[in-house]
Amino acid sequence: MAQKNNQSVERAFLILEAIADNEGIGVSDIAREVALNKSTAFGIIKTLDNLGYIFKDETTDKYHSSFKLKELGEKGSAGIGILEFARPYLEQLSKKYGEIIHFVQAEEDVVLYIDKIESTKSIRVHTGIGGMMPLYCTGVGKAILATRSKEEIMNYLNKTKLEKYTENTITAKGDLSKEIFETKKRGYAIDNGENHEDLYCLAVAIHNKQGQGSHAVSISLPLFRKDNYNLDEMIDDLKKVRNKIEKYF
Structure with missing residues (x-):
């Protein structure tokens, strides 16, 4: 029997993917894209922001992937073709x-x-x-x-x-x-x-x-x-x- 994914981790990665796939995206649009209510999505977004994997553009209230996240991806892909x-x-x-x-x-x-x-x-x-x-x-x-x-x-x-x-x-x-x-x-x-x-x-x-x-x-x-x-x-x-x-x- 396949082991179920940890829901919190899965939601965090869905949000990271939604942000990475868009050139700036707001909380409401993120919540809609990952099928979460806005308050749940915001809590995860805030944690990812605090950890430095995303950042908020204060002029547009939209979130973007950070250099830290891109750097992590580069480290992960360095060993494969x-x-x-x-x-x-x-x-x-x-x-x-x-x-x-x-x-x-x-x-x-x-x-x-x-x-x-x-x-x-x-x-x-x-x-x-x-x-x-x-x-x-x-x-x-x-x-x-x-x-x-x-x-x-x-x-x-x-x-x-x-x-x-x-x-x-x-x-x-x-x-x-x-x-x-x-x-x-x-x-x-x-x-x-x-x-x-x-x-x-x-x-x-x-x-x-x-x-x-x-x-x-x-x-x-x-x-x-x-x-x-x-x-x-x-x-x-x-x-x-x-x-x-x-x-x-």
């Missing part, structure tokens, strides 16, 4: 959506697939771990490309031959430039059957300490299942996973 660190968050996406989850690393002008969770549904895509694909025709690649400076993006476009993988692959450099800068503006990338026909993909880049897009995570699904999902919610979930993985750096 990014694959091991990221895997639980990839599994969260897989459990919720049951679609293909990819995790890639940027390697100059290509992406290297370093982890993958297969769909639990009727689809398989042959993107093996260790495989490489161009930046311009994949969601993960475009997400990474969009984190680069305007000069770096233009240099990439000028030197790259845009080969056609499907009917939807963007091969006109003007169109691809527009797509990359739209991706930069909206904060996530879309692959609309550009690499694998009839496959739709949403992706977000993961930034390292230098602010560079060093990795990316994506959810891929067949176009015919696209309308089954709330895509705004899917994008939001990808961004939450990105924020958590970025704590590795």
Whole structure:
């Protein structure tokens, strides 16, 4: 029989996660997010504040994670690699959506697939771990490309031959430039059957300490299942996973 969690400890960690996932959050919003009444939440928040793991911005009455908490996280993650660190968050996406989850690393002008969770549904895509694909025709690649400076993006476009993988692959450099800068503006990338026909993909880049897009995570699904999902919610979930993985750096 599984041992039950200590309720007080569990509540404290839920509150820490709620604060870490938001850029400043008030007591009422924290209580709502962790499903506690306001007075109970406030007591735990006050203790975490006294211990120095969070702090209150007196001008906004909102709480933030402290340097002490971030330092503790860095100590904990120092002994593990990014694959091991990221895997639980990839599994969260897989459990919720049951679609293909990819995790890639940027390697100059290509992406290297370093982890993958297969769909639990009727689809398989042959993107093996260790495989490489161009930046311009994949969601993960475009997400990474969009984190680069305007000069770096233009240099990439000028030197790259845009080969056609499907009917939807963007091969006109003007169109691809527009797509990359739209991706930069909206904060996530879309692959609309550009690499694998009839496959739709949403992706977000993961930034390292230098602010560079060093990795990316994506959810891929067949176009015919696209309308089954709330895509705004899917994008939001990808961004939450990105924020958590970025704590590795």
